[in-house]
Amino acid sequence: MKIYNTLTRKKEEFVPVTSGKVKIYxxxxxxxxxxxxxxxxxxxxxxxxxxxFIYKGFDVTYVQNITDIDDNLINQSNKEKIPVPxxxxxxxxxxxxxxxxxxxxxxxxxxxxxxxxAEMIGLIKDLxxxxxxxxxxxxxxxxxxxxxxxxxxxxxNIEDLQVGARVEENTQKKHPxxxxxxxxxxxxxxxxxxxxxxxxxxxxxxxxxMSQKLLGKTFDIHGGAIDLIFPHHENEIAxxxxxxxxxxxxxxxxxxxxxxxxxxxxxxxxxxxLTRDVLKKFDAETIRFFFLSKHYRSSIDYxxxxxxxxxxxxxxxxxALRKVGYQILRDEVPEYTEDQLKMKETFINAMDDDFNTAxxxxxxxxxxxxxxxxxxxxxxHLLVELGSVLGFFTDLESKLKDxxxxxxxxxxxxxxxxxxxxxxxxxxxxxxxxxxxxxKLGIQLKDTAAGTEWEMD
Ligand SMILES: [Zn+2]
Numbered sequence: 001m002k003i004y005n006t007l008t009r010k011k012e013e014f015v016p017v018t019s020g021k022v023k024i025y026x027x028x029x030x031x032x033x034x035x036x037x038x039x040x041x042x043x044x045x046x047x048x049x050x051x052x053f054i055y056k057g058f059d060v061t062y063v064q065n066i067t068d069i070d071d072n073l074i075n076q077s078n079k080e081k082i083p084v085p086x087x088x089x090x091x092x093x094x095x096x097x098x099x100x101x102x103x104x105x106x107x108x109x110x111x112x113x114x115x116x117x118a119e120m121i122g123l124i125k126d127l128x129x130x131x132x133x134x135x136x137x138x139x140x141x142x143x144x145x146x147x148x149x150x151x152x153x154x155x156x157n158i159e160d161l162q163v164g165a166r167v168e169e170n171t172q173k174k175h176p177x178x179x180x181x182x183x184x185x186x187x188x189x190x191x192x193x194x195x196x197x198x199x200x201x202x203x204x205x206x207x208x209x210m211s212q213k214l215l216g217k218t219f220d221i222h223g224g225a226i227d228l229i230f231p232h233h234e235n236e237i238a239x240x241x242x243x244x245x246x247x248x249x250x251x252x253x254x255x256x257x258x259x260x261x262x263x264x265x266x267x268x269x270x271x272x273x274l275t276r277d278v279l280k281k282f283d284a285e286t287i288r289f290f291f292l293s294k295h296y297r298s299s300i301d302y303x304x305x306x307x308x309x310x311x312x313x314x315x316x317x318x319x320a321l322r323k324v325g326y327q328i329l330r331d332e333v334p335e336y337t338e339d340q341l342k343m344k345e346t347f348i349n350a351m352d353d354d355f356n357t358a359x360x361x362x363x364x365x366x367x368x369x370x371x372x373x374x375x376x377x378x379x380x381h382l383l384v385e386l387g388s389v390l391g392f393f394t395d396l397e398s399k400l401k402d403x404x405x406x407x408x409x410x411x412x413x414x415x416x417x418x419x420x421x422x423x424x425x426x427x428x429x430x431x432x433x434x435x436x437x438x439x440k441l442g443i444q445l446k447d448t449a450a451g452t453e454w455e456m457d
Contacts, residue, residue, distance in 0.1 A: 001056070001352040003221075004297065006229060006252040007153055011354055016220050017250065022058045023219035024050060025211040025249065027228055028110065030067040030203075031091035032076035036272035037287070037302065038258035038265035040102055042225045044288060045255050045296045045355075047104045048390055049223070052351050055389045064107040065210045066092055068114050070203050074189055084190045088112075098275045103284035103391055109214050113206040117192050120201040120209045123243055124181045124194075132242035136172040138184030138197040142204075144177045147238045153252060154230035179235050181205050204235035208248065212240070222249035227264070229254055256299040265302065273302065285392055286311040292357040292390055313365070317383060317392070318399060320368035322407075326380040328396060334381040343367060347386050360390060412443060416452045419445070 002011040016022055026046045029035050035043075043064075050062045067073075068088035077084045092112075100106070113120075124140055127133035132146045144150045144158055151157045161177035180202040185191035191198040201209075211219065217240070224233065233252060240248035257264045265272045278287065281304075289310040294300045336344065343363050350359035364387050371379035387393050415434050422431040435445050442457040 002354055003251050003253060004354045005250075006233075006254050012251070014220075014251065016058070017216070017218060020057075020059055021061070022053045022221065023061045023215040024053075024063065024221045024223065025207075025215055025219060026062070026064045026107075026222075027207060027224040027232065028064040028066050029091070029095050030070055030072050031088050031095060032070075032072040033091060033267065034094050034274045034276055035098060036265060036267065037275050037278045038272060039225075040098075040275045040278075040287070041258045041291050041300075042223075042255045043099060043104055044102065044291055044391070045357075046223050046253075048292065048357065049221070049253070049355060050105070051389055051391055052355065061109075061215060062107050063109045063111065063211065063214050065207060066095070066110050066112045067203060067206060068092065068112045069190060069200055069206075070113075088114075094276075098279075101279055101284065102275055103288060103394055105391075111210040111214060113201070113210065116206070116209050116213060117201065119213055120205050121182075121192075121194050123205060123209055123239065124201070126243045127181065127239060130242060132239075133181055134174065135182075135196050138199060139172070139180060140182035140196055141173055141178040142181050142235065142238060142242070143174055144179070144238065145175055147242060149241065150177075150238055151234065153234045153237055156230060156234070179204060179231060181239075204232055205239060207232070208236045208239045211236075211248070212244075217244045217248075218246050219249050221251045221253055223253045223255070226254040226256060255296045259299050259301045262301070264299075282307050282311060283314075285314045288391055289314050289361065293361050295358055296355060314392070317364065317368050317387065320371040320383065321380050321400060324371050324375050324377045324380045326377060326384070326400070328384075329381065334378045336378055336382065337376075339370075340367075340378055340382050343382060344386065347389075351389075357390065360386070364390075364392075412438070412454055416445065416454065420452065 001014045003014050004011045024046065026043070029039065046062075046064075050060055053060045066088075069084065073084050073087055077087045080087060082090070096106075096110075124133060127142065128135070128140065131143075133140055133142055135141075144161070151161075158175070158177060162175065182194060182196055182199050182201060182205075184197060184199045190200060192200060211222065222233065222236075229252075237248050240246065259265060260271045260273075263269060263271060282290075286307060287310075290307050291300070293310065343366060347360050347363040350356040350363070364383055367379045367383040367386070370376070371383060384393050384396065393399070415438060419431045419434040422428075422434070438445060438454070444455050444457060446453045446455070
C-alpha cells in the first residue's frame with residue numbers, strides 16, 4: 001500500500017509503527033464558526049482513509065482535535081458578546097452535528113485544547129530547557145534557527161523566511177520566522193497560569209501535545225489540507241524534534257482545496273458555503289460522491305451542475321440494487337465470479353495506490369451497471385461491499401425503502417397525469433379505466449379545484 005508523503009515528496013510503501021495498527025491524527029476545526037464545505041472535503045476524505053484501513057484489517061485509532069482557544073474564538077466572542085467557552089460549546093456542537101449529517105463517523109477521540117494545558121506548558125518548558133525556546137515579556141517563541149532541519153516539510157529555508165518577512169510589527173523576536181509557543185494574555189482574555197505569567201498556548205503547540213498524548217511521540221499519519229503544511233505542520237515537526245528528537249509522524253498527507261470559481265474557498269476570502277447549507281440542497285452521499293470522484297490531492301471546483309450529476313449517479317446505485325431485488329446479507333459472504341473478483345481487485349489496487357478514489361468510484365459504477373444488465377445480485381453485493389468502504393450505504397435499509405416509496409409516488413403521479421391528458425382528449429374510457437384500476441389497488445382519486453389528489457384506502 002502506497003501513500004504520497006508530503007515530507008519526502010513521493011509515494012512510499014506504508015509501514016505502520018506497530019504492525020497491524022494505524023494511528024491517524026487529523027487537524028480539526030477551530031470552533032468559532034460553522035465549518036464550510038471546503039473543510040468538509042478534508043474531513044470526509046480522511047474518514048475514507050480510516051474506513052479503508054479498517055477494511056484492510058487494521059486496528060485504527062483516529063483522532064481529530066478541537067481548537068477551542070485561539071484569537072479567532074476571542075474575536076468571535078467579542079462579536080457575539082458571548083464568553084469564549086460558550087462560543088466553543090456552541091460551535092463544537094455544530095461541528096459534531098454537521099459531521100454526522102454529512103456521514104462522517106465519529107472520531108475515536110476529539111481532544112479539546114483547553115483540556116491539555118498542563119501538558120502544553122510542560123512541552124514549552126522542555127523546549128526552553130533544550131535551547132529551542134525563549135521568553136520575551138511574557139511571550140514565548142520557538143527559535144527556528146535552533147532547529148537545523150527547519151523547513152523540511154514545506155521546503156522553505158530560514159534565509160528565505162528572513163528575506164520574505166515584511167517590516168515586523170513584533171521586534172522582540174530573534175528571527176521573523178520564530179513562532180509563538182505561549183502568548184501573554186491581554187486584559188479580559190481567557191488565560192492560564194504559567195512560568196511566564198498568565199497567557200494561552202499557541203495553536204502549533206496545541207496539536208503537537210494532543211497528538212502525542214493520544215497517539216505516541218511518533219505515530220503513523222498526520223493529515224490536513226495543504227494550507228496547513230506551512231506554517232502549522234512545519235512548526236509541529238519543529239517542536240516535536242526539539243523536545244523528543246524524533247519524527248512527529250511518519251506520513252504527512254495533505255488534501256487539495258475546494259475552489260470556488262478558481263479561488264480557494266476560505267473564511268478569510270469570504271467566498272464559502274457552509275456545510276449545513278449545502279446539505280439543504282444535496283444529500284450526504286451526493287456530496288461524498290462529488291468529492292471522491294476526484295483524487296484527494298487535486299483541487300476541485302464547487303460546481304452544482306456536477307453535484308446534480310453526482311446525485312443522479314447515487315440514485316442509479318439504489319435503482320440497480322432495487323432492480324435485482326437486493327437483500328442485505330447478514331454474515332454471509334457472497335460467492336463472487338471471476339469478473340467480480342477482478343473488479344474488487346481493481347478497487348483495492350486503486351485504493352492501495354495513494355487512495356485513488358476516482359478509480360474506486362468507477363468500479364462502483366461498473367458494478368451498478370452490470371447488476372442492472374445481468375440481474376446478478378452478486379454485482380449488487382459487490383457494489384454495497386465496496387461502496388461501504390468509501391462510506392456509502394450507511395443507511396441502506398431505510399434508503400431502499402425510501403426509494404421504493406418515492407418511486408411509488410412518482411408512478412401514481414404519472415398515472416394521474418395520463419388520466420388528465422385522456423380527459424382533455426375526451427377519451428373518457430381510458431381516463432375512467434385508470435381511475436377504476438387504481439381504485440382496485442386501494443388508491444382513491446379525488447378531483448378538486450386545485451387538481452387531482454389521491455389517498456390510500
Ligand atoms: Zn493541527
